[in-house]
Every structure is written in structure tokens, then in C-alpha cells.
Amino acid sequence: MSLQLYSQPGNQLATTATPKKPANQATRLLGHQGEIFTLQFSPCGEYLASAGHDRLIYFWEVFPSGEDATPKNVGVLKGHKNALLDVKFSSDSERLYSVASDWQVVAWDTRAF
Numbered sequence: 001m002s003l004q005l006y007s008q009p010g011n012q013l014a015t016t017a018t019p020k021k022p023a024n025q026a027t028r029l030l031g032h033q034g035e036i037f038t039l040q041f042s043p044c045g046e047y048l049a050s051a052g053h054d055r056l057i058y059f060w061e062v063f064p065s066g067e068d069a070t071p072k073n074v075g076v077l078k079g080h081k082n083a084l085l086d087v088k089f090s091s092d093s094e095r096l097y098s099v100a101s102d103w104q105v106v107a108w109d110t111r112a113f
Contacts, residue, residue, distance in 0.1 A: 029071055031058050038086045042093040047074075047110070049096055051084035057098055059113055074113045079106055 034053035041048050041062070048060040048071065057077035064072040082100040089096055089110070096108040 027070055029058070029060060029073075031073055031076070032056065037084060040087045040089055040096075042089045042110075043091055044093040047089075047093065047113070049087045049089070051087050051098060053083045055080045055083060055100070057084065057087060057096070057108070059096075059110070061113075077108055080104060 029048075029050065032050065032052055032054050036050050036052040038052065039048060039050050046062060048062050049057055050060070051057045055078070058073055059075040059077065060071045061074045062071050064070070077096075077098075080098065080100040082102040082104070084098055084100050087096055087098045094109070094111050096110050097105060098108065099105045
């Protein structure tokens with residue numbers, strides 16, 4: 001079983017082995033304007049970060065509480081001047097590190113979400 005995430009219909013980006021939706025039901029995460037270059041699940045398994053050409057990091061709660069288990073956007077991180085190449089969570093999920101194509105690295109505090 002896996003939760004499938006899409007940027008556009010038909011373009012699979014990532015999967016995880018712990019779905020709360022049936023495996024045959026895909027989830028679309030909408031928000032980015034342009035290509036998504038990287039996805040990263042938090043070590044705690046509660047969050048997903050997506051980043052790419054639009055220079056934004058979308059922060060998603062993967063399994064929000066309630067009947068609708070659709071991932072919920074809980075924030076957008078802004079500050080890079082160039083396309084984002086990668087994001088990584090710290091081992092305790094309290095920080096998110098991002099790197100852009102100009103090699104600028106930013107550490108974000110995820111506890112605000």
C-alpha cells in the first residue's frame with residue numbers, strides 16, 4: 001500500500017508505505033507554479049516538504065486529523081532568490097534545510113507549523 005502524490009495528473013513524485021487512504025486513491029498536492037525538484041518526508045512521518053523552480057517551499061501535514069485524510073498545506077516558506085534544488089529535515093524534524101541553485105543554504109524552524 002502506498003500514498004501517491006502528484007504535481008500534475010499522471011506525474012508521480014513520491015510514495016510512502018503508511019497510507020490512511022485506500023491505496024487506489026491518489027492525492028494531488030496543488031500549489032507550486034512550475035516544476036517540483038525535491039520532496040522530503042520528515043523523520044517523524046507527519047510532514048512533507050516540496051520545493052522547486054518557483055523558489056518556494058510548501059510544508060504539508062501528511063495525515064491531518066479528521067475524516068478527510070488529504071494532506072493539508074500548513075505553510076509556504078519564502079526567501080530564496082533562485083530555484084530550490086533540495087530540502088532535508090533534521091533528525092528530530094524540528095529544522096528544515098534548503099539549498100538553492102546559487103548554493104544559498106537556509107535553515108528553517110519547523111516548530112512554527
